Structures are given as C-alpha cells and as structure tokens.
Amino acid sequence: MSAPTPNKAAATPEDILVLLQALCLPLDAEQVALAEAAGRVLREPVCAPEDQPPFDRSSVDGFAVRQDDRSFQFRIVGQIRAGDWRPRTLRPGEAMRIGTGAALPGDNLRVVMKEDARVETDRLTVLRQDSERNIRFRGEDARAGQVLVGAGVMLSPGALALLASVGCARPRVTRRPRVLHLATGNEIVAPDRIPERGQIRDSNSALVRAFLGQWGIIPEQRRVAEDAERIKSEIQNPQSQNENLDLLLVSGGASVGDHDFTRRRLEESGFTVLISKTTARPGKPLILAQRGNTLAFGLPGNPLAHFVCLNLYVRAALEGFAGQATRTAFTPGVLAADLPAGGNPRETFWPARWSLQDGSATLTPLRWSSSGDLTSLSAANALIRVRAGPEQLPCGKRVEFVPLERS
Ligand code: AMP
Ligand code: MG
Numbered sequence: 001m002s003a004p005t006p007n008k009a010a011a012t013p014e015d016i017l018v019l020l021q022a023l024c025l026p027l028d029a030e031q032v033a034l035a036e037a038a039g040r041v042l043r044e045p046v047c048a049p050e051d052q053p054p055f056d057r058s059s060v061d062g063f064a065v066r067q068d069d070r071s072f073q074f075r076i077v078g079q080i081r082a083g084d085w086r087p088r089t090l091r092p093g094e095a096m097r098i099g100t101g102a103a104l105p106g107d108n109l110r111v112v113m114k115e116d117a118r119v120e121t122d123r124l125t126v127l128r129q130d131s132e133r134n135i136r137f138r139g140e141d142a143r144a145g146q147v148l149v150g151a152g153v154m155l156s157p158g159a160l161a162l163l164a165s166v167g168c169a170r171p172r173v174t175r176r177p178r179v180l181h182l183a184t185g186n187e188i189v190a191p192d193r194i195p196e197r198g199q200i201r202d203s204n205s206a207l208v209r210a211f212l213g214q215w216g217i218i219p220e221q222r223r224v225a226e227d228a229e230r231i232k233s234e235i236q237n238p239q240s241q242n243e244n245l246d247l248l249l250v251s252g253g254a255s256v257g258d259h260d261f262t263r264r265r266l267e268e269s270g271f272t273v274l275i276s277k278t279t280a281r282p283g284k285p286l287i288l289a290q291r292g293n294t295l296a297f298g299l300p301g302n303p304l305a306h307f308v309c310l311n312l313y314v315r316a317a318l319e320g321f322a323g324q325a326t327r328t329a330f331t332p333g334v335l336a337a338d339l340p341a342g343g344n345p346r347e348t349f350w351p352a353r354w355s356l357q358d359g360s361a362t363l364t365p366l367r368w369s370s371s372g373d374l375t376s377l378s379a380a381n382a383l384i385r386v387r388a389g390p391e392q393l394p395c396g397k398r399v400e401f402v403p404l405e406r407s
Contacts (some may be wrong), residue, residue, distance in 0.1 A: 005120070006110050007304075009102075009275070010274075010277045010278060010279045010284075011165060011275045011278050012277070012278065012279050012280070013278065013279075013280050013312060013347065013385075015275075016275060016278060016286070016288065016312075016313055016316075017302040017312070017313070017316050018361070019258075019274065019275070019288070020288075020313060020316040020317050020320060021294060021316065021327075023137075023247060023290065023317075023320070024295065024317045024318075024319075024321050025320060025321075026041075026043075026174055026320070026321065026323030026407065027174050027175050027177060027321050027322070027323075028174070028175050028217060028245065028321075029043040029044075029172050029173065029174055029175070029187050030172070030173065030174075030175045031170040031171065031172050031173075031256060031355060032170060032173055032190060033169065034160055034163060034164055034168075034169055034170075034171070036216075036394065037155050037160060037163075037171050037173050038155060038156075038157065038160060038216060039154065039155065039214060039215050039216040040154070040155055040173035040174055040176070040215075040216055041152060041153065041154050041155070041169055041173060041174045041322040041323050041324050042149055042150070042152070042153050042155055042172070042173055043151055043152075043172045043173060043174055043270075043323060044156075044172050044228040045147045045148075045149065045150050045151050045172065046147070046148050046149045046162075046166065046168045047145055047146060047147050047148060047161055048142040048143065048144055048145065048146050048148055048166055048310075048403075049144065049166055049167060050144045051138050051143055051144050052139065052140075052141040052148075052165075052166065053136055053137075053138060053139075053140070053141040053144070054107075054110045054142060055103045055104070055138055056101065056103065056104040056107075056135050056136070056138050056139060057101050057103060057104070057135065057136045058098045058099065058100060058102050058104060058111045058134060058135060058136075058341060059100065059111070059134050059135060059136050059190055060100055060111055060113045060114070060134045061098070061099055061100050061113070061114045062097075062098060062111045062112050062113045062114045062116075062117065062134065063076070063095040063098065063111065063112045063114070063117060063124055063227075064080070064090065064095065064096045064098045064104055064105060064109050064110075064111050065090065065094070065095045065109065065110060065111075065112055066090050066091075066108065066109060067108045067109055067110045067133065068092075068108070069092050069240075070095065070129060071092070071093065071126075072122040072125060072126045073093070073123070073124070073125060073126075074093055074094060074095035074123075075094055075122055075123065075124070076095050076096070076097055076119070076122040076123070076124055077094045077095065077096060077105050077122075078096045078097070078105075079097040079098075080096055080097070080098045080099065080102045080103065080104075080105060081098065081099045081102055082099045082101040082102045083102070084098065084103065085101060085103055086103075086105050087105055087106060087123070088105040088106060089105075089106055090105065090106065090109065095112070095124050098111060100229075104135060109133075109135070109244060110132075110133040110134065111133065111134040111135060111136060111137065112124075112126055112130065112134075113130060114350065116130055117172065118174075119288070121360070122305055125224055145321065148162055148163075148166065149162060149163065149359070150325070151323075151325070152323060152324060152325025152326070153193070153320070153324075153325065154324055154406070154407070155173065156407075161227050167199075167254070174321070176215070176216055176217050177215075177217060177247050177318065177321045178218035178245050178246050178247070178366060179212060179217055179219045179220070179221045179245070179246065179247045179248075179249065180219060180221075180222075180234070180245055180247075180248050180249070180252065181205065181208050181209075181219045181220070181222075181234075181248075181249040181250075181251065182221075182222055182223075182224050182231060182234055182248075182249070182250045183202050183204055183205050183221070183222070183223045183224070183251045183252065184226060184250060184251060184252040184253045184261075184262065184301075185202075185224065185226065185230065185251075185252040185253065185301055186225050186226050186259075187199050187200055187227065188201070188202040188204075188223060188225075188252075188344035188353065189198060189201055189202065189255060190202060191336055194303040195264070196281075200248050201223035202223060203253075203303050203374060204251045204299075204302070204303065204306050205221050205223070207250070207303070207310070208221070208249060208310065210307075211310045212310075212318075213220075214406045215322065215406075217318075219249070222234060225328065226253070226259055226261065228261060231250075231261070231265045231317065232265055232268060232269060234308070235248065235265060235266065235269040235296075236269045236270075242389070244293075245294045245319070246293065246294060246295065246321060247294070247295055247296075247297075247314075247317065247318075248294060248297070249296075249297050249314065250262045250266075250287075250294070250296065250297070250298045250299065251299050251301055252299075252300070252301030253298070253301070254285045254286060254287050254298035254300045254301070255284075255285035255300060256285065260285075262287055262298035263276060263287055263289075263298060265392065266287065266289045266296055266298065267289075267360055269291070269315070270291045271289035271290060271291040271296055272289060272290055272291065272292075272343055273287060273288070273289045273365065274289060274290060275287065275288040275290045278346055279346060279388075280346065280348065280349060281305075281346050281347070281348050281349075282300070282302060282304045282305035282308055282348075282349070283299070283305040283306075283308045283349075284300070284302050284307055284308040284346075285301055286298065286299065286313070287299075288313075295317060297309065297313065297314060297317075297324055299314075301373050302370075303372060303373075303377065304351065304368070304370075304372045304373060304374070304376075304377065307351070307377055307380070308333025308349045308383060311383060311402065311404055312349065312383070312402065315328055316328065319380060321326065326407075328402060328403075329402075330359075330385055330400040330401065330402060331361060331397060331400065331401055331402070332361070332399075332400060333354060333360065333361035333362065333363045333382075333384075333398070333399055333400070333401045334360055334361070334362055334363065334396060334397070334398055335362075335363055335365070335384075335393060335395055335396060335397045335399055336357075336362045336363060336364045336391065336395060336397075337364055337365055337395050338394050338395050339365045339384065339386065339394075339397075339399075340391035344386055344387070344388055344389065344391075345388060347385070347386065347387055347388045348385075348386040349383040349384070349385060349386075349402075350365055350366075350368060350383065350384040350386055351365075351366045351376045351377065351379075351380035351384075352364055352365045352366055352380065352382045352383065352384045352401065353366060353379055353380065353381055353382065354381060354382040354401060354403060361401070361403075363384055363399065363401055365384060366379055366380055380404065381403065381404050381405060382401045382403050383402045383404065384399050384400075384401045385399065385400045385401060385402070386399070
C-alpha cells in the first residue's frame with residue numbers, strides 16, 4: 001500500500017474511493033489450479049496456443065460429402081465418431097457418417113444433416129439440399145497467438161471454461177487476500193441461538209462471509225462481544241495469521257457512543273486512522289485505518305449500513321487488491337417509481353432492484369424504513385445514489401446507481 005494522506009474530516013464517498021484506489025495495490029500473483037481460480041483475477045494474458053478449433057469439425061450429426069458434389073444419392077464408405085482421426089479423400093458419390101464435433105476427413109467437404117437424409121444400409125438419399133456446410137472451421141473462433149482473456153479480467157465460469165479448452169490448467173492469478181472479520185457488540189448471538197430479551201442475532205457475519213465469497217475469499221470470523229482485551233489481542237497478535245493480514249473488518253462500535261471502541265482499539269494496536277466518518281448515509285460512522293500492509297475498516301453495525309459499506313468501499317478495496325482492470329462505477333439509470341427522498345439533507349445510498357428495459361437500466365426503489373431494516377436486502381441488486389440537496393426524485397428521473405452483481 002502507498003503512503004496515505006490522513007483525513008479526519010467527514011469524507012465523501014468519492015474521497016474514500018479515491019483513497020482506496022491509491023492504498024489498495026494488487027497483491028502477489030500465484031499459479032493455481034482451475035478449480036481454485038473462479039472469481040480470481042488473471043494477471044497475465046492467456047493466448048490461443050493453436051488455432052481454435054484446431055481442426056475442422058462437424059457441427060451436426062450427418063454425412064460428410066464433397067462440397068462440390070450436389071447429387072442426391074451417395075454410398076456410405078465409413079464412419080467417424082468424435083475423437084476419431086480418419087483422413088480420407090472422398091470421391092464423388094461417397095459419404096462418411098460423421099458425429100457432432102468429429103474431425104472432417106479432409107478439405108473442401110460439407111456435412112449433410114442427418115435430418116435431411118434417409119439411409120438404407122450403405123445407401124444415403126439426400127432429401128433436402130442445404131446451403132450450409134455445417135462445419136466449424138479451424139481457426140474460426142481464434143487464431144494461434146490471439147489473446148483470449150486479458151490481464152486484469154475476473155475469471156467467470158465462462159472464462160474458466162475457455163482457459164480449460166486451451167490447456168491453461170494453472171492460470172496466474174492474484175492471491176486471495178487474508179481477511180479477519182470481528183463482530184463486536186454484547187447484544188449479538190449466533191443465528192442458531194434464541195436471543196434473550198434485548199439481544200439480536202448476528203446477521204452481519206453471514207453477510208460478510210457471503211459477500212467475500214464472491215471473491216473466493218474465506219475470512220476468519222469471530223464474535224468478540226465488547227471484550228476490549230480480546231479485541232486488542234485479535235488485532236495485535238503477531239503469532240496468528242493476522243501478521244500477514246491484508247484486510248481487517250470490524251463490525252459495530254464504529255460510532256462515537258460510550259461503547260464504540262473500534263477506533264480506540266485500532267489506534268492502540270498501531271493502526272493510523274485515515275477516515276472516521278463519511279458524509280453519506282447509511283454508514284456515516286465509517287472507519288478506515290492502516291497499519292503497514294494491513295487495511296482496516298470499522299463498519300457501523302447496522303445491517304443496511306453494513307450492506308452499503310461492503311458493496312461500495314470494501315468492494316473497491318478488493319478490486320484494488322485483486323488487480324481488477326475494470327472497477328465498479330456509478331452507472332446511469334431511470335427511476336421506475338417515485339423515490340421519497342427529495343429534499344435530502346445528506347447523500348444517501350438507497351437499496352433498489354434494477355433491470356434492463358428498452359435498453360436502459362430501470363430502478364425500482366425498495367422499501368427502506370431505517371438502517372436496521374433488513375427486509376429489503378434480499379431483493380436488492382443495486383444501490384441508488386441520491387445526492388444531497390432539494391431535488392425531487394419522481395418516477396422517470398435519471399439517477400446514478402451501483403449494480404451489486406460482481407462482473
Ligand atoms: P453499532 O455500530 O455497534 O453501534 O451497532 C449499530 C446497530 O447495529 C445496533 O442496533 C446493533 O445492535 C446492530 N448490530 C451490531 N452488530 C450487528 C450484527 N453483527 N448483526 C446485526 N446487527 C448488528
Ligand atoms: Mg455495538
């Protein structure tokens with residue numbers, strides 16, 4: 001991470017994103033098996049080692065015949081199944097049975113579809129002349145040496161399939177960040193427990209785990225209540241894997257209440273606090289701190305604040321650590337319903353569902369009563385950015401949003 005500029009005033013979302021971009025540089029690259037590479041970012045381009053496909057292949061089940069032979073009667077002289085290699089020069093009037101994906105026996109051929117033919121023993125009658133050759137030609141997908149997947153691209157299932165098809169079995173990707181998540185608060189209990197009066201179930205740990213799972217990251221997670229010594233030792237302990245921790249997430253206690261200790265614990269443990277609040281909501285008391293190569297977020301415990309901070313800021317940090325070439329950006333869209341947020345004193349990120357309609361992103365704001373309201377989160381796939389100011393936001397208004405799917 002590069003040298004930070006300490007900033008203790010309330011930071012705008014832009015300030016935070018710019019700072020994260022400067023702080024979160026790509027982690028080391030490593031070669032891993034394909035099964036380990038999903039969701040990771042490729043660090044060097046993968047090129048086609050040979051033409052793709054490497055030989056002419058039939059795209060249908062049928063009969064290979066000479067391209068110039070338009071007759072209706074043929075004699076079947078052999079069979080080629082997928083996996084066979086049977087070079088042969090076909091003479092006029094000769095056909096070879098061929099399966100989908102099988103190598104053509106020679107050049108200047110076409111394939112008569114099985115559906116267009118009738119067969120009696122070794123006699124083939126063509127019922128319909130097809131203008132298509134029904135061949136996937138050598139090199140028609142890519143030429144030898146062509147870049148198939150560039151550096152900086154996140155490996156989706158489709159990209160992994162492509163890598164497998166060209167024999168790139170151990171791609172060079174960014175190592176996964178080591179992440180520790182501490183859930184603080186005396187009131188939280190595990191989801192499988194029945195809370196006493198005054199207690200609530202810990203939903204943030206599940207949210208954090210699933211969120212990080214999109215990057216293939218499995219965090220260490222602990223519930224530490226408000227036990228100051230425990231929190232300090234978790235953050236400090238150089239014997240654990242924390243020594244090489246890339247990212248520390250602390251849920252709860254980020255604000256200025258009597259029991260909000262996150263900032264103090266981080267400072268006691270040698271972290272420099274770079275940001276302690278933002279101008280936007282939810283997620284106003286957000287802490288960003290740094291110690292050596294470890295970045296720490298103190299996330300406000302409110303579930304919606306958590307959701308927003310993870311999807312905006314932690315995501316930006318992960319994209320930086322991963323060396324991802326394309327970063328999440330604010331995207332233009334149109335409101336599909338009134339947003340009851342006009343006259344907004346503060347910039348707000350509003351949970352919504354977006355879909356594509358008539359070529360533009362259409363946003364349906366979800367019901368949201370408070371930062372503690374989890375009911376809208378299961379449907380949310382976008383956050384609408386509502387700027388501070390007197391502007392009304394009726395249906396049809398153009399707005400900016402962040403899509404939440406990873407791409
Ligand atoms: P805090 O940031 O600690 O002041 O917490 C703000 C709100 O979030 C409080 O209502 C907490 O009870 C709630 N909260 C804190 N941690 C969690 C958690 N892990 N799961 C669900 N809610 C939480
Ligand atoms: Mg708390």
